[in-house]
Amino acid sequence: MNLVFTEKHTENVGLSIGVTRQLYSGQSEFQLIEVFESEDFGRFLALDGFMMLTEKDEFIYHEMIVHVPMAVHPNPRNILIIGGGDGGAVRELCRYKSVEHIDLVEIDEQVVQVCKEHLPTVASDLDDSRVKIHYEDGLRYIRRFTDYYDLIIVDSTDPFGPGEGLFTKEFYGNCNKALKEDGILSNQHESPFYPLDASAVRQIHKRVITSFPLCRVYQAHIPTYPSGHWLFGFSSKKYHPVKDLDCQKWEELGLKTRYYNTKLHKASFALPTYVEELIREVE
Amino acid sequence: MNLVFTEKHTENVGLSIGVTRQLYSGQSEFQLIEVFESEDFGRFLALDGFMMLTEKDEFIYHEMIVHVPMAVHPNPRNILIIGGGDGGAVRELCRYKSVEHIDLVEIDEQVVQVCKEHLPTVASDLDDSRVKIHYEDGLRYIRRFTDYYDLIIVDSTDPFGPGEGLFTKEFYGNCNKALKEDGILSNQHESPFYPLDASAVRQIHKRVITSFPLCRVYQAHIPTYPSGHWLFGFSSKKYHPVKDLDCQKWEELGLKTRYYNTKLHKASFALPTYVEELIREVE
Amino acid sequence: MNLVFTEKHTENVGLSIGVTRQLYSGQSEFQLIEVFESEDFGRFLALDGFMMLTEKDEFIYHEMIVHVPMAVHPNPRNILIIGGGDGGAVRELCRYKSVEHIDLVEIDEQVVQVCKEHLPTVASDLDDSRVKIHYEDGLRYIRRFTDYYDLIIVDSTDPFGPGEGLFTKEFYGNCNKALKEDGILSNQHESPFYPLDASAVRQIHKRVITSFPLCRVYQAHIPTYPSGHWLFGFSSKKYHPVKDLDCQKWEELGLKTRYYNTKLHKASFALPTYVEELIREVE
Amino acid sequence: MNLVFTEKHTENVGLSIGVTRQLYSGQSEFQLIEVFESEDFGRFLALDGFMMLTEKDEFIYHEMIVHVPMAVHPNPRNILIIGGGDGGAVRELCRYKSVEHIDLVEIDEQVVQVCKEHLPTVASDLDDSRVKIHYEDGLRYIRRFTDYYDLIIVDSTDPFGPGEGLFTKEFYGNCNKALKEDGILSNQHESPFYPLDASAVRQIHKRVITSFPLCRVYQAHIPTYPSGHWLFGFSSKKYHPVKDLDCQKWEELGLKTRYYNTKLHKASFALPTYVEELIREVE
Structure with missing residues (x-):
């Protein structure tokens, strides 16, 4: 080639x-x-x-950023996605009948257009009637909501470039404010392996823990991301990501997934010692 | 560069x-x-x-191939490593005082020499008095033992080239025979992601399940291996890899590890759905 | 990048x-x-x-394959280009007012369309009124002409794939037949450096010398071609590429060139010893 | 690979x-x-x-930097090479029986040692009795000679790093002073193609022309150098590189060369128009 x-x-x-x-x-x-x-x-x-x-491994990322909080929250109806203009998180959310509304806040309209045209299996549900797309900076968008969302998914790019603002303390504080009293935040959390990525992990965790009473990190194998070892954050005001998981309830939904399952859900919060240490450094 | x-x-x-x-x-x-x-x-x-x-990520592989079976077996004293001429598995084993003897069967003497000279942090314990190195084909070596080892670690190269024989049905059958009645086999089990690797996963599992009553697959994040998603096999005549794990006992040993921990031990047997399906195909 | x-x-x-x-x-x-x-x-x-x-170095190739024979032939009016669907050779030829007609025989119409759209500085003269494009196999096209062209330029791809036929003995024989009694053939002649390319040089030369009384090889520096050392062939029934060059006449045309000049014209036929030997092997 | x-x-x-x-x-x-x-x-x-x-193409560089001035100078006996610690220029010079003494001024002794050990076909004549190696900065070495050498060969690295001083005006002035009244200087002159290399060509030429009455640039095809198009400088106090070439005399020496020959010698001074223009810009 x-x-x-x-x-x-x-x-x-x-x-x-x-x-x-x-x-x-x-x-x-x-x-x-x-x-x-x-x-x-x-x-x-x-x-x-x-x-x-x-197309080959996006299912891992999107299933893990969506189904983990969705399986914990007892009744997630009103959901915000920040970033995620490709539509992958929307697609996974739209599989839940209980979801009533999804606000997708994507700063770059062109990303949405391009994905609709060239990545139809990912962008498949962007036109679902429950989805409203806002072409706006997530950092600014989030400021105006209080006690509003059940779940916020931060599906951002890396902490430099247009996504930078989504890694600030102010942003996470506003996410907390925008969530209902039992709301959950899930976010992509970078990779623990290469030094620069690991410092991003520390930085994100440091900021998120000041805004939420409960913050846990979980992991997945994503072959095309640096090192293949990727982390996600689960932050909440009330629910514990493992103790409050109702496996049976989620399984009864009958959602066919390729990476996620409830056993893996629980397992994904058990981190390698070096990753635990990385996170604890900033706690 | x-x-x-x-x-x-x-x-x-x-x-x-x-x-x-x-x-x-x-x-x-x-x-x-x-x-x-x-x-x-x-x-x-x-x-x-x-x-x-x-040097940067070998700890993941060696900790996972060694500590998982070592933490399950109540009294592993006599151990066989097949392959592993680099000394990484030996190094992890030598940290256990209870280990009395390690036979290392490496077909290529030159690998051992080169690792001793150039990878001293990996080969550090190859001269431990409990270690005996046999420069011999593992497939042939294993044939002459019956009811002899507590643990066999198959730390082989890929299923082509000099390591090919270590992926045959005959080999796993002989491993079973060479193990005591409560013996454990751990082996590197390739990666589930790329199609050719995945077919090796299937092939290994297919062969190992005909020789052992209990076979489980567990996973780790190894950045420098293809896709970063690597599998290991745990096969035994008696012990279950999770139910028979005595966390407290292992933790009391006070071994400092960088990847392995007992929570991760249990979690590593929870596999992504697509990997579960890959393995079940041949069961 | x-x-x-x-x-x-x-x-x-x-x-x-x-x-x-x-x-x-x-x-x-x-x-x-x-x-x-x-x-x-x-x-x-x-x-x-x-x-x-x-775009950066095509001028070298096109000037050398066109101006060398054009500066030798006293009155080139009717010209055939075989291959050359990009239009570069046409562009150089169209600068001569004396040229009355150019037949361009390109097997692949899509090449012409693509170059017209994406490489306008090269394809600039494909619509010149003197140019007639024939979408046809050059090997077949040439068979029907006798004593017809003043100059044939073989601007082919490499001697495998669609251009293969343009490297046969039959083809060069038919070129000779299609040329007038004082006609000239110039052709791209591959590179003398890497062994496979050098064997192509030998093969081309071997075939062309059986069809023409005078065959000379000349060279140029083309950075983006393998080794940067590229050869061209000058074959004729009558004119000598150096002795019959009328420098003054060509210079009076006032053509502005970036690589070609009449001193270089003469010099380009002086080959490195190893290239001389490569060619003489088959003479 | x-x-x-x-x-x-x-x-x-x-x-x-x-x-x-x-x-x-x-x-x-x-x-x-x-x-x-x-x-x-x-x-x-x-x-x-x-x-x-x-090993594969060094003959081109070394033959061209040595035989061109050697074939012009009627009686080159005392020669200075600046740089050239690999021994390639020495090897070509040592083939001339008339050469009485060669001073090789190489700043880096380790280059000489490494080439003697690992590149024996290039370094083959570094121990010839006529060769004296000085491990010294060429810029400093040259200052102490007046009217002393018949030929100076500047076989330097690129105009940055340790070879930098060999591209200064002072250096060329001192070369002139160190040469006898009919002395010749040949030097590697970088490549005309890529913009940064081309600016080095200009810079070298600009400096050398202020020190010598006659400066000409000649070219060769060197596949492993950037663009494959490489230039050399011929500067002299008296001899013209083409007019003063005595072909017959050189051919009678019976030196077997693989790139250089007297026809090519003359031809190598005919430059492409764009290279001519590049050089004339600074004249």
Whole structure:
């Protein structure tokens, strides 16, 4: 294969993927948006050169950021997604009949357009009648809500570039305020392995723990993300991510998942010792 | 960095690592042995172009292949390692005072020599008085033992090249025979993600389940292995990997680990749905 | 840069070019056609993964394949280009007012369409009224002409794939037949450096010398072609490429060139000893 | 091949060479010295990551920097090489019986040691009795000579790093002073193609023309140097590089060369128009 996309995980480490075609390349107001086609990962989306999702393994990320809080919350009806313009989190949420409304706050309209056109299996439910898309900065959007959402999903890019504001203390404080008294926040939490990513993990955790009484980190295997070891955050005002999980109730929903299951749900909160230590450093 | 080592994960996907120096390159009777130095992973060992271990993340693999069975077996004294000429599994085992004897059966003497010279933090305990190294084919070695070992660790290379025999039905049958009636086998079990690796997972599991009454698969995050998602097998004649784990007893040993802990031990047997399905296909 | 196009020069040697965008990718009846945009070479065209031309250095190839024979022939009016669907050779020819007619025989219509759209500075003169494009196999086209052209330019791809027929003995014989009694043939002649390319040089020369009384090889520096050392053939029934060059006449045309000049014209036929020997092997 | 050496020609363009082994890597007082083994180029030497020579194509560089001035000068007996610690220029010079003495001024003794050990076909004549090696800065060495050498060969690295001083006006002035009244200076003159290299060409030429009455640039095809298009300088107090070439006399020496020949000698001074213009800009 002559054309290769490489994502640098560190200055000298990279994952290289042979590419059959570039399906889209465009500079939006916020970032360079590219969609590629590959034999091994199907189509994939890159923002400013960082892989956001691939058709082959996006199910892992989206199932884990959505079903973990959804299986804990007893009655999640009104949901906010910040970021997530690709539609993957929306798709997983729309599988729940109990969900009444989803606000999707995506700063970059072009991301949504591109995903609708080139990643239809991910963006499949963006036109669901329960979904309302707001093209707006999440940091600003969140300020105006109090005691409003059952669940907030922060499906952001990395803590630099357009997503930067979503990693501030102010942002998490406002998320808390916008959540109902039994609300839950789930967020992508970077990777513990490479030093720069690990420092992002510390930074996010440090900020989120000042805003929520209960904060836990859980993990998943995502092959196309740096190191393949990815973390998520579960923060809540009331519910415990494992003790308040009602396995039977979730299983009765009959949702077919490919990565998530309730045993894994519980297991995903058991972290390797070095990751535990990384997080405890800032507690 | 001008010099880059790339391991192909599939024909068109590769992990590339900038290399500061090649410390060793030699063709043994069995394989090409190379040791490199890198900024991100410290030194690393490659056999026939496949990364076997790096100083930075080898602790994950070696802790998981050793401590999981060691924490379950109530009294593991006589242990066999097949493969593992780098000494990483030996090092972890030697931390247990209760271990009386370790037979290390490594087909390639040159691997042991090279690791002793260039990877001293991994090979550190190969000269421990309890360790006896046999430079021999593991498949042949195992045939002559009956009811002899408490624990067998199959720390092999991939199921092609010199390690091929360690993936046969005959081999696992002989492992069963060589184990005492409460013996445990742990083995590296490849990765579930890329199709070729996944077919190796199926093949190993298919063969091991015909030889042991209890076979479970557990997982870890190993950044430098293909997809970062790696599996291990736990097979036994008697003990269950989770129910028979005595957490308190293991914790009282006071072993400082960086990846393994008893909560993670239990969690590592909860697999993603797609991995469960992969394994069940052959059960 | 995340996206890199690599052309393999041998199995283990490649030239890698960072790519800002893929402008076109399409599989024609004959080959994979791609156009890329790069910072260093501007846009470039690749056929089946081999770079055919870049905006930055195509002038070298096209000036050398066109002006060398044009400066020797005293009155070239009726010209045939075989291959060359990109339009670069046409563009150089159209600068001569004396040229009355150009037949361009390109097997792949899609190449012409793509170059017109994405490489306008190369394809600029394909719509010149003197140019007639025939979408046809050059090998077949040439058979029906006798004593007809003043100059034939064989601007072919490499001697495998759709261009294969243009490297046969039959083809060169028919070129001779199609040329007038003072006609000239110029052709791209591959590179003398890498062994596989060098064997192509030998093969072409071996075939062309059986068809023409005078065959000379000349060279140029083309950075994006394998080794940067590229050869061309000058074959004729009558004119000598150096002795029959009328420098003054050509200079009086006032054509502004960036690579070609009459001193270089003469010099380009002085070959390195190892190239001389390569060619003489088959004479 | 898993191990690849890449030399960046620009920020986004690189030549990649599969490497079978690294034979040497050491940081000297001046630079990182590496020797690699490859299938396509045999062994090759890199200084600070830049390829200095390969066994496969070093003959081109060394023949052209040595035989061009040697074939023009009627009686070159006392010769100075500045740089050239690999021994390639010495080897070519030692083939001339008329040469009585060669001073080799190499700043980095470790380069000489490494080349003697790992590149014996290049360093073959460094122990010739006519050769005296001075481990010293060429810029300083040259200051103390007046009217002393017949030929000075500046076989330097690129105009940054330890070789920097060899690209100053002062240096060329001192070379002029150190040469006899019919002395010749030949020097490596970088590549005209990529913009940064082209600006080095201009800079060198600008400095050398202020020190010598006659300065000409000549070219060669060197596949492993950036763009494959490499320039050399011929500067003299008296002799013209073409008019004063006595072809017959040189041919009678019976030296077997692989790139150089007297026809090519003359031809190599005919430059592409864009290179002519590049040089004339500073004249």
